[in-house]
Amino acid sequence: MELTRIPKRKIDRAKIVVGIPRAFLTFRYQTLWQSFFDALKIKTVMSQPTNLETMTKGENKANSEMCLAMKIYLGHVASLEGACDYVLVPRIADFGIRRVMCTTFQALPDLVMNIFRHASFKVLSYNVDSRLKTDEKEAMIAMAESLGFSHSEAKKAYKTAHKASEDAYDQQVEENEKLYKQKGLKIVVAGHSYVTEDRYIGKPIFDYLKDNGIIPIRADLVDRKEALKAAHKASPTLKWELSREIVGSLAMHYKDIDGVILLTVYPCALDSMVNDMIMRKNKMAEIPLLQLTLDAQSGTAGLETRLESFIDIITMREEQEDHGEE
Amino acid sequence: MAKSEELKVAFPMIANYNDVVRYFVEVGMNQTYIRQPKMTRRTMKLGAKYAPDMVCTPFKTILGSMIEALEAGADTLIMVFGYCRLGYYGELAERILRDLGYEFNYINMADYTTGKYKDYLKALKKINPKAKKIGMMKAGLEALKMMQNIDAIEEYYYQNLGFCEDPVKYKSIYTRFMHDMHKAKNSEDINEGYNKALEAFQSIPVHKGELPLKVAVLGEYFTVMDEFSNFNLEQDLAMMGVEVHRWMNVTHRNLHYPGEKNLHPRIQEYCQYEMGPTSSANIWYAKECAEKGFDGIIHVKSAGCTPEIDIMPVLSRISSDFKIPILYLTYDAQDGDAGFQTRLEAFYDMIEMRKKVNI
Numbered sequence: 001m002e003l004t005r006i007p008k009r010k011i012d013r014a015k016i017v018v019g020i021p022r023a024f025l026t027f028r029y030q031t032l033w034q035s036f037f038d039a040l041k042i043k044t045v046m047s048q049p050t051n052l053e054t055m056t057k058g059e060n061k062a063n064s065e066m067c068l069a070m071k072i073y074l075g076h077v078a079s080l081e082g083a084c085d086y087v088l089v090p091r092i093a094d095f096g097i098r099r100v101m102c103t104t105f106q107a108l109p110d111l112v113m114n115i116f117r118h119a120s121f122k123v124l125s126y127n128v129d130s131r132l133k134t135d136e137k138e139a140m141i142a143m144a145e146s147l148g149f150s151h152s153e154a155k156k157a158y159k160t161a162h163k164a165s166e167d168a169y170d171q172q173v174e175e176n177e178k179l180y181k182q183k184g185l186k187i188v189v190a191g192h193s194y195v196t197e198d199r200y201i202g203k204p205i206f207d208y209l210k211d212n213g214i215i216p217i218r219a220d221l222v223d224r225k226e227a228l229k230a231a232h233k234a235s236p237t238l239k240w241e242l243s244r245e246i247v248g249s250l251a252m253h254y255k256d257i258d259g260v261i262l263l264t265v266y267p268c269a270l271d272s273m274v275n276d277m278i279m280r281k282n283k284m285a286e287i288p289l290l291q292l293t294l295d296a297q298s299g300t301a302g303l304e305t306r307l308e309s310f311i312d313i314i315t316m317r318e319e320q321e322d323h324g325e326e
Numbered sequence: 327m328a329k330s331e332e333l334k335v336a337f338p339m340i341a342n343y344n345d346v347v348r349y350f351v352e353v354g355m356n357q358t359y360i361r362q363p364k365m366t367r368r369t370m371k372l373g374a375k376y377a378p379d380m381v382c383t384p385f386k387t388i389l390g391s392m393i394e395a396l397e398a399g400a401d402t403l404i405m406v407f408g409y410c411r412l413g414y415y416g417e418l419a420e421r422i423l424r425d426l427g428y429e430f431n432y433i434n435m436a437d438y439t440t441g442k443y444k445d446y447l448k449a450l451k452k453i454n455p456k457a458k459k460i461g462m463m464k465a466g467l468e469a470l471k472m473m474q475n476i477d478a479i480e481e482y483y484y485q486n487l488g489f490c491e492d493p494v495k496y497k498s499i500y501t502r503f504m505h506d507m508h509k510a511k512n513s514e515d516i517n518e519g520y521n522k523a524l525e526a527f528q529s530i531p532v533h534k535g536e537l538p539l540k541v542a543v544l545g546e547y548f549t550v551m552d553e554f555s556n557f558n559l560e561q562d563l564a565m566m567g568v569e570v571h572r573w574m575n576v577t578h579r580n581l582h583y584p585g586e587k588n589l590h591p592r593i594q595e596y597c598q599y600e601m602g603p604t605s606s607a608n609i610w611y612a613k614e615c616a617e618k619g620f621d622g623i624i625h626v627k628s629a630g631c632t633p634e635i636d637i638m639p640v641l642s643r644i645s646s647d648f649k650i651p652i653l654y655l656t657y658d659a660q661d662g663d664a665g666f667q668t669r670l671e672a673f674y675d676m677i678e679m680r681k682k683v684n685i
Binding site: 065067091098100102103104106109111113114115117125127236237238239240267269270273274275277280293 | 377378379381385407409410411414417418421422425434436437439596598600602629632633638640643656
């Protein structure tokens with residue numbers, strides 16, 4: 001199997017099926033990708049939400065030292081086998097100085113190509129890399145062209161998709177911001193969208209918090225421009241785009257919240273350093289903070305105990321403060 | 327050139343390169359350089375105690391050696407940056423040290439990554455604002471020369487040590503050379519030390535036979551170069567009677583790097599893109615050595631080094647395509663070296679037997 005560099009020719013579009021693994025950056029770019037392929041009238045298929053089977057498949061494909069999110073991702077890719085002609089695996093390296101992604105997202109297409117070299121699908125990729133001066137727009141247009149679409153068709157599709165994805169995200173952020181204003185105990189869950197949104201590993205935590213009368217809020221849904229600025233103030237050399245959004249989001253909302261859960265997967269390269277920095281800087285803000293690390297082995301019992309005691313701490317603090325005011 | 331303000335400058339321990347920094351600070355910047363003691367288990371323990379648990383191991387050793395530098399009397403620390411987590415080492419290490427109550431000047435090169443090279447000059451100005459550009463340039467070039475010499479001597483040493491008549495003398499020449507670099511005050515000293523070492527090496531007969539065992543050592547930038555971090559891997563391997571080849575050093579990776587543009591055409595069947603800061607180089611070198619008929623490859627990395635973990639599937643493919651054995655070694659803060667020794671011996675036995683069978 002090889003990465004697609006198909007010579008320019010018309011392909012029977014009705015027949016192409018592009019698979020999208022429901023993991024990693026899919027949660028960030030879902031609308032963009034979906035509407036891009038829709039506009040080009042390419043059929044897409046998305047893998048089912050993570051379940052035990054995805055996890056097992058992924059663990060079998062992955063190197064044991066890879067992070068849990070990567071194992072899940074590879075499980076999703078594996079489950080697309082036989083269901084599509086291409087699997088979309090973009091390479092997203094960076095968006096400029098101090099706006100880089102985890103190196104895993106640089107390696108992803110080649111990694112998938114090597115691990116799944118005997119599979120029936122091909123890897124469809126686009127390359128976002130500031131050192132090569134290719135931004136998302138150009139890269140996605142080039143990808144469509146490699147599939148046989150004309151430049152203008154591709155450009156139009158990107159325009160539609162970009163607009164749709166911006167609108168969808170703005171709305172998500174707007175709804176998320178409302179949560180900060182609600183009455184009640186509010187806990188911000190700070191984690192990458194592929195952790196917080198994952199049905200199998202992230203969602204149960206949100207459900208548990210809700211069941212216990214807490215309003216859980218996602219840190220990663222935030223006005224990205226503002227968050228990048230706030231993060232630069234909080235930590236000048238922090239260079240990972242995803243971490244900067246989260247750190248910035250926390251800095252912007254500290255005053256509105258009652259607790260923070262740093263939700264991370266084992267062993268996340270970014271979080272291993274950034275969460276330590278957050279905890280060190282948090283000493284001044286003195287907001288109760290819980291670090292939760294998810295790994296492939298963990299059952300839910302241990303997590304629930306820790307969440308339960310964390311909620312107790314926050315509730316007690318709240319009661320004490322109310323007392324003080326009286 | 328006047329010392330504007332007396333600083334005692336230190337740099338974290340990185341392989342054998344500290345004297346390169348020392349030379350530049352002393353000769354180019356006219357400031358005092360403080361050299362912390364060589365790294366020991368204490369360095370590692372100190373680092374592991376204060377660093378976050380899941381961070382890659384080099385952060386822990388670097389943090390430990392920064393603490394030891396401050397204990398040795400340094401008041402100014404210089405820190406480098408890189409494309410992976412190394413880019414954030416500087417800021418987090420500073421935060422941790424300040425939280426521990428240390429007071430010091432800090433020059434974090436990551437603060438000056440703006441995309442313009444001239445901004446790095448601003449960082450140097452902080453060490454000595456009165457330092458002349460010309461003097462800095464001259465000392466800089468001489469320091470680079472020293473670095474290349476160190477890399478060349480290391481390369482020569484590990485490729486021949488296993489086959490020379492007097493390994494003890496060989497080792498002492500190597501140590502002597504490092505000592506000479508430690509004492510070097512000008513470019514004559516640098517050249518003389520190098521020539522002396524090379525001559526001394528060549529005076530000792532080497533018997534390699536027709537087909538010596540050849541092993542390529544590659545992997546993560548810091549751990550593969552730093553003998554403390556990899557438990558003297560190359561020394562042990564060479565002493566078993568192996569020609570040890572390592573491409574990864576600062577000369578090759580930073581000074582004369584062929585670039586992805588030149589490396590990628592040679593590894594097209596394995597990867598299309600750059601997979602991480604040292605990935606292309608490692609994949610290329612693994613393939614190159616496999617093609618040249620090396621007997622084995624050892625892949626070295628610290629625990630949790632994401633870019634190196636990500637190329638392991640590619641290396642495994644090279645291993646099966648070229649029928650070359652690869653030993654994967656992962657180093658973390660808790661390890662003793664006994665386990666590594668056993669694995670290394672087993673690996674050696676295996677490649678030696680393969681060689682006999684194949685001949």
